[in-house]
Amino acid sequence: MEHAITVLSLISPKIKGEKWHFACLNLKKNVKPCYCIFSAHNLTELAQKANSNKVKAMLQDTLVFVQDKDTLQLQDLGVELSRAEVILVSELLILFFPTLRQDDWEEICLKLGIRQKKTYCSPAHKKARILWEIIKQCWHKGLNEDLGFISKLSELTKGLSCNFFLELLSKEILKQFPDRPIRTDAFFNVQDSLSEAQHSLFGVEEEQNNEKVPASLKWAERCFEPGGLLSQSFPGYEPRKMQKVMAEAIIDSYDKANNLVIEAGTGTGKTIAYLIPAIWWAKKNEKRVVIATHTINLQEQLCNKDLPLLHSILPFDFKQVLLKGKNNYICLKALLYEKATADFSAQERLVLAGLLSWVRETGSGEFTEIASLQGRSFFWKKYGADNPDCRPGECRFARHCFMLKARKKAENADLVIINHSLLFADIKTNNSILPEYEDLIIDEAHNLYSTALKQLGFEISREALQKTMENLSGGKGSLVSVLKRNIPLWAELYPTSGNWTELYFMLDQVSLQGREITSLAQELFELLQSILGGRQNLRLSRDKLGDRVYDAWMIALENLTTELIELHQNLARLYACLAADIDQLESYRYEVGKNKNEINQIIDGLKVIAAGEEESRVTYLEKSNVLYLKNTAIDIAAVLRDKVFNKNNSTILTSATLTVAGRFDYFIQEIGLENYKVLKLESPFDYEQQMIFCIVKDLPIQHTPEDVLAQKTASFLTEIAKVLNGRTLVLFTSHRYLRLVNYYLRENLESFPLRVLAQGLDGSREILLRNFMHHDKSILLGTSSFWEGVDIPGDSLSCVIMTRLPFWPPDSPVFEAKAKLYEKMGRDPFRELHLPEAIIRFKQGFGRLIRTKEDKGTVILLDDRIITKQYGSHFLKSLPVLTHYRGSLEEIIYLVEKQNTVV
Secondary structure (H helix, E strand, O other): OOOOEEEEEEEOOOOOOOOEEEEEEEEEOOEEEEEEEEEEOOHHHHHHHHOOHHHHHHHOOOEEEEOOOHHHHHHHOOOOOOOOEEEEHHHHHHHHOOOOOOOOHHHHHHHHOOOOOOOOOOHHHHHHHHHHHHHHHHHHHHHOOOHHHHHHHHHHOOOOOHHHHHHHHHHHHHHHOOOOOOOOOOOHHHHOOOOHHHHOOOOOOOOOOOOOOOOOOHHHHHOOOOOOHHHHHOOOOOOOHHHHHHHHHHHHHHHHOOEEEEEEOOOOOHHHHHHHHHHHHHHHHOOOEEEEEOOHHHHHHHHHHHHHHHHHHOOOOOOEEEOOOHHHEEOHHHHHOOOOOOOOOHHHHHHHHHHHHHHOOOOOOEHHHOHHHOOOHHHHHHHEOOOOOOOHHHOOOHHHOHHHHHHHHHHOOOEEEEEHHHHHHHHHOOOOOOOOOOEEEEOOHHHHHHHHHHHOOEEEEHHHHHHHHHOOOOOOOOHHHHHHHHHHHHHHHOOOOOOHHHHHHHHHHHHHHHHHHHHHHHHHHHHHHHHHOOOOEEEOOHHHHOHHHHHHHHHHHHHHHHHHHHHHHHHHHHHHHOOOOOHHHHHHHHHHHHHHHHHHHHHHHHHHHHOOOOOOEEEEEEEOOOEEEEEEEOOOHHHHHHHOHHHOOEEEEEEOOOOEOOEOHHHHHHHOOOOEEEEEEOOOOOHHHHEEEEEEOOOOHHHOOHHHHHHHHHHHHHHHHHHHOOOEEEEOOOHHHHHHHHHHHHHHOOOOOOEEEEOOOOOOHHHHHHHHHHOOOEEEEEOHHHOOOOOOOHHHOOEEEEOOOOOOOOOOHHHHHHHHHHHHOOOOHHHHHHHHHHHHHHHHHHOOOOOOOOOOEEEEEOOOHHHHOOOHHHHHHOOOOOOOEEEOHHHHHHHHHHHHHHO
């Protein structure tokens, strides 16, 4: 790069007492790099240093590169950036390395091979060096690209800082490689970069170890015995009795075609206990076994740790595949046939450019690889392979289709790893997604019901509906406007191949209807918002709303549904008008078909709601960032029984938390399981020695005003965090209460070097967990998603505090509807629904602390109802500890301090 370059870096303090750090790195051709590095105790001092003559001189006549989030802070400090050509390194990463997370410097250095000097340097200096290495790698990677591809990226990034970088890159490519051919076909970028072996559906099969699979039922059991396969393979392996018992029970269930429910406490080794029997059974009978998990963490453990380990020790080979839902895979046709990008925001166009870059390199086509797509469900929906109009036999992209490639691998696999959502998606589509199977293992089975509610239901928001209508309402860059603009040309080129006059008329009709539906959706959701008021959710039933309000919203719903039905009919006519024999219209016909099918799915969902109230379903409102109208079944037992359990040879359901006071009744009844056996395996951990369970008895939850309760809770958390130097996870049952406690806690810790990380305020769940584990002196506040699936072994976590017993709110729409159903059946909703649900969640939260036999610490409950209410004993009986300590807030702080001193 011929231009002079300056890299600016800023590190802000994370906790009280830390300094600000600033670095300015100036690089010119044939000149030794020039540095300006300093730190400051406050913003005033930092601003003075950042505006020194030396820094100003380094910014003159240069390209300035900064990390995205530093830009505003630098401007606030008075650093003059407006006269320089400023390029954001975050944009370059999205373009050239879209799979890398912007906030994970360790991963960036590892993946890009950036070697960091071991000698000490300022954090800002270190960051500036990394930024410079990223810039160089983006430049060199860009030089190897085709000029046609760089031009496509330039077109998408107009108005963004990276556009100037691409402009310089284009000039350099022309200068260095004047004879390099320029390609203009959009598909070549994918087609040429996909190797036959990697992406063809008919790639070369890997060689298999064809050693004979042992025939004896006892073989898999003996793997877990002293002197067995595991002992022979791993020096120091300690046979676990519970692991062997679990494996024996699974093999017996396979052999006798029974269903089996297993509660296996933490540390049992349940994944290996079910994997060895499953692999052996699949290979012996030449029938695949499907394993369904709830969390990505467990899928990663299976695919990256447990299964590779078993590949290395089993005397026979096996194949496994991780299969995801259709919408997790990018559809090349949808991406490369995209016609309506004019209405995209600048950031959306940048992400689209990153998608085009990524799709040329990916081996799986899974959206989860792309860091910049996190939280952008719009792209998943728009470019995902979940299209009802998908016809692989007629698609020119079929040979390179990532979804088909994954399906073919699944058909040839012995084990197919899926998540609960895909299991229900398969049920919803009459078993059209998963390859045939007879044996199923459902891990993390306590989540089965909640997943079913989401997957077997329907939801729509005004924003989602309007996004669909934008493509049809005729605005600038929309599909309708693009079609209209091309009709004169098509009529001239193909005068006899299409009814161009009718096509134009149909486009006008669709455009009018798109605008009308947008208006009707606005009216409906404004009415629903007024009904909801300040609440977060509400069941939309006649008994809750009254006749007048209920009838009003049903009329608004009917008006919207009627207009959508007419639009769907017109889109079908429009689709027919686009002549199938004209190749140039293929991409437009695909877009119209995709919109038609999407609207049909919306119509089907709204029709179910409009049909009126059913005892087995519930319609409700839920407010998060936007307002959703939702409908779902509340009784899934019959669905699971008919679509899963009855068709399988055997279904194994397992989790660490399935029982309530030692019994499986609630879980069994909820899922409708028949012909089953149960097995309860205790954890091998010595909980009495490894932890203390404390119950605060002087914080009456039900009789203390919430604001006072929040202040007392924050004061208690402050003292605990000081004693433990952070290392504390606090679990809440309400986002609102979390924010309230967070406010007082930050106020208390303002002059103390502890970092508070709060869900919904300081990043995603993944970022919060990573920051908590990588940074000392942190206290993490989380709600529902942190009660389970959080695995923080070792010294990073010393204390788990539960602010309340995790009962669902009684007015939670699904549980309210289910409770009414229980009442009609003569059952007790509290004893048979609310209490079991709370106990299972409580066990999950309790289990966050002890993850290995080396872990130690304290679990504290700030809810006295566990000792003042009769039902509290059910919670205590469900825990792996027999003893607990009851005391005041002060007494428990003293106990934790004493325990921490001993450790």
